[in-house]
Amino acid sequence: MKYFLFSLAVFFSVVVHAQTKVSGMVIDETSEPVAFANVIFKDSNEGTITNDNGVFYMESDSTYQTLIISFIGYEDQEISLTSKVNYDMKITMVEATEQLQGVTVISGKQSKKNNPAVDILKKIWAKKRINGLRRFDQYAYDKYEKVEFDLNTIDSALMKRKIFKGLEFVFQDLDTSRITGKTYLPIFLNETFSTVHGDNILKEEKENILGNKNSGFDNNQAIIAFVADLYQEYDIYDNYLKFFDKSFTSPLSRTGVDTYNYALRDSAYIDNKWCYNIVYYPRRKNELTFKGDFWVNDSTYAIKNINLEVTKSANINWVKEIYIEQEFDVVNDSVFLLKRDYMLSDFSFQKKEKSRGVYGKRTTVFDNYKFDEEKPKEFYKADKNPFDPLDIVQDDSFWEKNRLEDLNKDESGIYKLLDTLRTVPKFKSFYNIASILGSGYVEIDKWDMDIGRVYDVYGFNQAEGHRFRLGARTYRGQNDLWRLEGYAAYGFSDHKFKHGLAGKFLLDRKSRLILSGGNRRDIEQLGVSLTATNDVLGRSIASSTVLTVGANNRLTNINLSAASLEMEPITNLRIGVGGTFRTLSSALPDDFSLEYIDGDSPTGIASEIRQFDFNALLIYTPGKRTIGYGVERRDINDNYSTLLLKYTKGIEGVWDSDFDYSKLQFSYSQPWQIGGFGRLFSTIEVGKTFGEVPLGLLNVIPGNQTIFSNYGTFTNLDFYEFVSDTYASLHLQHNFNGRLFSRIPFLRKLDLREIVALRGVWGELSDANIALSAPASINTPLQAPSDRIYYEYSVGVGNIFRVLRIDFNFRGNYLDSPAARPFGITGTFGFSF
Structure with missing residues (x-):
């Protein structure tokens, strides 16, 4: 936008045309700007205040002949206005040598006592509630x-x-x-x-x-x-x-x-x-x-x-x-x-x-x-x-x-x-370019279709090598009652095509009853979040891991089919049910294994997981505001909390599904505005899996082997370094918005912003699940942070050149683990106010 x-x-x-216009600069006798000086038209209530550089501009529909400039500690200046428009005036303030009796001169960091303005302010506080x-x-x-x-x-x-x-x-x-x-x-x-x-x-x-x-x-x-x-x-x-x-x-x-x-x-x-x-x-x-x-x-x-x-x-x-x-x-x-x-x-x-x-x-x-x-x-x-x-x-x-x-x-x-x-070709070209940059899609109106997203065209990972992807979606208008979307991708190292296809249909506008479904066959980095989504076209970081830390070779082939029904009976309360069927196998078998003990296999070991799951989901977002009535709506604020409750039931035997289990997960995210001290974002997640499941169905503590800061992950953990069937995690990140740096003289003008974060997770992994996935433990550790809470902390500097943030991340414990990363530097680019 x-x-x-x-x-x-x-x-x-x-x-x-206004009747009177004035502009200029107010300076003192040493030619230094006088910030926050009062500028008013004489015999009126119309006025302004100079900015940090002593500059002012003011206009009025009335005609005035005199301008008064005043600032406490200086003598008032009356400036005659020779015409209706007086620009670029330079006004010099002279230090006051005398004080009128009964007038209290307040300048600089004034005392809070014996100040009539502060006394009035206190009465405003007392009355504001009524x-x-x-x-x-x-x-x-x-x-x-x-x-x-x-x-x-x-x-x-x-x-x-x-x-x-x-x-x-x-x-x-x-x-x-x-x-x-x-x-x-x-x-x-x-x-x-x-x-x-x-x-x-x-x-x-x-x-x-x-x-x-x-x-x-x-x-x-x-x-x-x-x-x-x-x-x-x-x-x-x-x-x-x-x-x-x-x-x-x-x-x-x-x-x-x-x-x-x-x-x-x-x-x-x-x-x-x-x-x-x-x-x-x-x-x-x-x-x-x-x-x-x-x-x-x-x-x-x-x-x-x-x-x-x-x-x-x-x-x-x-x-x-x-x-x-x-x-x-x-x-x-x-x-x-x-x-x-x-x-x-x-x-x-x-x-x-x-x-x-x-x-x-x-x-x-x-x-x-x-x-x-x-x-x-x-x-x-x-x-x-x-x-x-x-x-x-x-x-x-x-x-x-x-x-x-x-x-x-x-x-x-x-x-x-x-x-x-809108009828001028050149303007239409400007508009179309801006639209592509903003949405990531190229509009083809005559086909009611968008091509994109342009930002996902290229990727790289160790399984596919260089990867190219082309996608499209139907788009008749911003309030479409149904939408189809899909993509095709090709990896130049594995020489395989991948695809994804999904559709959403709004069946009832009042209750927002939505039917959705689709299929994706692709390579994915599992375990990038604890509470995973079943969105068929959810973008995986596997397609964009161009720069990584360590060996990023724990990638998974996934063939996922999903269908769901969702409704919103009360504003901001979404309820959904659905089913998924997926097959999972390692994309790099020589480096990463998802094998598990299977008594029905001739070798006693299976390398592919086939699993049907029933899902029930409840999401409550109090305070969330949206716009639109179509199958996809837009959020117009980001200061709301999110409570998520998810139940997953794996059913053995359906389409040769392998495992019977239950999983319950809950998460709560909340932004907090801490007065003038910035913004805190917090997330707590808990979950438990009942029943025996292999590595591919366990909860992976989300690591981060990219060079980018990613909230919700543990920056100093490798992928699959910790897995669990029972877990509790907490993420805290606070941005002071420059509150501290503004007090340090040599940093003040840089407009830097300080960010601190603390994240921790505790988890358990049952002996039965460890034994079930024993074949996979050859190159993947099967351990959970059960002895003590794993934690990390970071300090960061944001707003570098107004677009860059750098985080310095420290691992708090489990430093004796093989290839443990005690320290790391990550960063992000972005435009923010």
């Missing part, structure tokens, strides 16, 4: 949201590039951001209207989407899901605000006094309510913080309006600016309710002032509040994830009635422009 945003550089807008929607047992309101993406920092050099040849018409008119002063060109607009119901007693909330409209992309759910994940809901009264998977300390947080400097700047009537104006800015650089100001009522201590701007030094990638405005309406003398929420993000590869990027702008308007209308609990338990574009595409009359904020001229023009651009 990031490729999608940055490749849609093709667009249009109409000029909207402000806004929290005052009512139940609530409901209408919600209108528009999300726009714009290409910014347009100049003549960009317009003359060859990439835009034939598309010059999109640059006929440009607009200027009222926040940053940069020229921009709208490229995408999405509108949504919904009704929201909530119950503070039940602690439930439900949103019903009644209308959705996209500019030129036919309700593309990939875009909608990206937008929904990018701009999740937040409450400024919370201690931490989450944006782009990062937790920022709120200026209204109880920990705010340790994070921000506060100063009482002004007081005035706003909508007939006396309010105080408080300015805040961070105490330290490189932390996830804001700068800005807010107006708060003097009696209810409810916020009237607030703006938040992420500081440029904040440890966040690919985002140069984040600016937020919230306005609250006074419903009666004591109730302040959110009226309008505006958020602007400037996505860019660099944080330099003149670097180009893409604006992401979200505007949310709230209206028609209703209170204390009780709904039954079942109302909130119904499907919370309905999103059927066919049902919610509305005509113009719907939007004229429910659009709570009119589109301006440039927003209105996007719909027409995108429809035109």
Whole structure:
């Protein structure tokens, strides 16, 4: 999706003239920038704050003749505005030599005592539980949201590039951001209207989407899901605000006094309510913080309006600016309710002032509040994830009635422009390239088919050597009620073809009853997870082990056939039953054996396992949000927990199945946001196998012989180093998001992030199962970590060059095992905020 945003550089807008525009830099007498200085139009409540580099931009629909710049410890500067547009001003602040009586000068890391702003902040804390929607047992309101993406920092050099040849018409008119002063060109607009119901007693909330409209992309759910994940809901009264998977300390947080400097700047009537104006800015650089100001009522201590701007030094990638405005309406003398929420993000590869990027702008308007209308609990338990574009595409009359904020001229023009651009061959080529990079598939519309995935075409392993794979899937639309998918692969060392074919069919949309099945004949690395999936086309790391640690020769030939029936009777609760039949044998018999004792074999030993299993599965994902109604839906958040319970029954005799056994497995995964100290991800898994089974059916403690960090595996274990029939494992990984490195001066500017992890597993292996697989023990150890818990720990450094993470992994015990790896280095590449 990031490729999608940055490749849609093709667009249009109409000029909207503001009455007064100003920009410039504020410096001190030594020419050093003055960060967080106050800039306001005289005799108004309109103002801003300089950024880390002392730079500001501001505009207003009103006409002003004077600009006031102030900062505690400096004399106020009044600057006459000679015209409606005054750019690139340079304003020098002079240190104050006197203090007015009764004014407390606060600068630097100010004291938390005797500060009137901090006293007001404490009253905000005391009142926040009874402000806004929290005052009512139940609530409901209408919600209108528009999300726009714009290409910014347009100049003549960009317009003359060859990439835009034939598309010059999109640059006929440009607009200027009222926040940053940069020229921009709208490229995408999405509108949504919904009704929201909530119950503070039940602690439930439900949103019903009644209308959705996209500019030129036919309700593309990939875009909608990206937008929904990018701009999740937040409450400024919370201690931490989450944006782009990062937790920022709120200026209204109880920990705010340790994070921000506060100063009482002004007081005035706003909508007939006396309010105080408080300015805040961070105490330290490189932390996830804001700068800005807010107006708060003097009696209810409810916020009237607030703006938040992420500081440029904040440890966040690919985002140069984040600016937020919230306005609250006074419903009666004591109730302040959110009226309008505006958020602007400037996505860019660099944080330099003149670097180009893409604006992401979200505007949310709230209206028609209703209170204390009780709904039954079942109302909130119904499907919370309905999103059927066919049902919610509305005509113009719907939007004229429910659009709570009119589109301006440039927003209105996007719909027409995108429809035109879709007919331009050059633009269609750009769009197709972006689509391939984002999805991994090449679309062939006339066949209703996708070819791919392009990222799986080449692989290498010791059994197949060089391997090539070509796949395809049916694709009539993003809400297909059925889908077929398959691939063919060829190994140039074993000279064998492999294949996979699978199908999914949505039989009932309400209960999400899905029938699926397929067959795969391929080479696989078993034991890469304890709780394995029966997905026929699940990708095996055997096809991509180009770079490995040690001899990666314990590979398995697998012929798997599977069929299952799954339903979702309650939102986020999936229940499934199915059956699998598989044959397993070693892909490299000279190096790795799956042989076991078989009294019916002429030699007393069998080298192939034939096994039929019945499976029952229960997966509960509370808090998970999805989009779409087809057989495959998209997730739009990643902060939900996952509980999995799986029962497997092996049945001897069915299609000459070899073993009769039972297996019970449970896993629980949970992400935890630890305030401003980063994110912890935890997983616990337990399982037990009842009955005698050979090595191929035991639980392999997942090792990792690749050079890539892989959560859920044990990095310093070889494949099949430990196997078990009873096990319990724990994985903990915490990313501090630069919280610690930001306190170290020489590391601060590198924006590195520190990651620590601890993982452990205990297991047992019965004497009967050891004896059964005795022939395989010649080159595969049959041992479990039963004497003591096997554990590893690692420390890592992330965000190196903003794309690389390196982990230093240490093995805690079992160091006397043959070929034990006490230390290893792994890494990953990826784009993350």
